[in-house]
Amino acid sequence: xxxxxxxxxxxxxxRIVFLGxxxxxxxTQAVRLAADxxxxxxxxxxxxxxxVAAGTPLGLRVEGVLATGELVGDELMAEVVVDRLxxxxxxxxxxxxxxxxxxAQAETLAQILAGQQAVLDAVLLVEAPEEVLVKRAxxxxxxxxxEEIIRERLRVYHEKTAPLVGFYEAAGLLRRIDGDRTxxxxxxxxxxxxxxxxx
Ligand code: AMP
Numbered sequence: 001x002x003x004x005x006x007x008x009x010x011x012x013x014x015r016i017v018f019l020g021x022x023x024x025x026x027x028t029q030a031v032r033l034a035a036d037x038x039x040x041x042x043x044x045x046x047x048x049x050x051x052v053a054a055g056t057p058l059g060l061r062v063e064g065v066l067a068t069g070e071l072v073g074d075e076l077m078a079e080v081v082v083d084r085l086x087x088x089x090x091x092x093x094x095x096x097x098x099x100x101x102x103x104a105q106a107e108t109l110a111q112i113l114a115g116q117q118a119v120l121d122a123v124l125l126v127e128a129p130e131e132v133l134v135k136r137a138x139x140x141x142x143x144x145x146x147e148e149i150i151r152e153r154l155r156v157y158h159e160k161t162a163p164l165v166g167f168y169e170a171a172g173l174l175r176r177i178d179g180d181r182t183x184x185x186x187x188x189x190x191x192x193x194x195x196x197x198x199x
Contacts, residue, residue, distance in 0.1 A: 013039050013093025015118055016194075017100070017109075019164060020126035021157045022150070023136040024179040025186060029126065030097035032187055039093035042084055046098075048072065069152035071160060074104040081105075085112050101161045106168075123168040124190060128179040130154065 014037045018026040027043060034041035048066060051059035058080070062072050071077075081099055084090060100106040113119060128136075137150040168174045175193035179186055 010037070010121075012118075013037075014095070014194075015039075015093055015113070015120050016095050017120060017123045017168075018095065018097045018126060019123055019161070019168070020177075020179065021128075021130075021133055021161075022153045023133040023140070024126040024128050025136075025183065026124070026126040026179070027097050028183060029124075029177075029186055029190060030095045033190060034095040036191075037093065037095070039095060040089045041095045041097060042090065042099070043097040044077065044080060044099040044101075047080060047084065067149075069149040069156060071101055071156060074102055074108070077101075077105060078108045081108065082112060085116075091116065100164060103163055103167065106164055120173055122175050122194060123164075123171075123173045124175050124177055124193065125165060125168075126177045126179040126186065132180055 016033070016037075018030045020026045027045075030043065031041045048058070048062050052063045052066060053059070058076075061076065065072050077099065085094065096109075100109050109120075133154065134147070134150055138147060165174065175190075177186060177189050177193065181189075
């Protein structure tokens with residue numbers, strides 16, 4: 001028996017949401033965890049950036065919004081997510097990164113899952129101090145990461161997304177993860193948080 005439990009063996013697959021401010025490192029962790037749990041990582045930000053890069057109708061609609069750090073509208077995001085979570089691979093579980101981001105989106109996700117007779121297993125909140133987040137963003141230097149946009153994305157997070165913390169905490173799903181550590185340490189915390197309360 002390996003020292004670390006094989007989290008990949010859960011019957012029915014894992015359904016996990018990553019929550020947290022931009023540059024908390026949750027995107028990287030989501031991809032790693034998805035590989036461990038053998039479910040697809042689904043990043044709505046990545047999907048939108050890919051649509052912009054490919055010049056699809058969706059990309060043309062969201063391009064301007066992405067450039068400002070604001071959120072794409074809930075209704076358009078619902079179309080994107082209903083479509084993606086309805087695909088075969090996601091029916092067997094998923095790691096969501098960047099969705100839901102508003103209370104209305106959390107409601108949409110709950111409806112999608114109810115329609116699939118599925119439930120969320122956990123919501124992982126990855127946090128780090130604001131100066132750490134800004135420093136990381138500037139270091140990474142993606143095109144939309146100029147400092148004023150970074151600050152704007154943080155403001156939007158606090159205004160629109162942070163209310164979901166209380167919502168998922170009340171549902172008993174929230175696991176708090178300290179994102180101000182090395183990637184490996186954060187990954188270990190995540191695995192531990194998922195083993196807690198496991199059968
Ligand atoms: P991310 O990579 O998750 O930080 O997303 C990059 C950008 O895509 C965000 O700043 C938003 O403009 C847009 N976006 C991604 N996911 C969502 C979502 N769930 N709701 C609204 N906008 C989103």
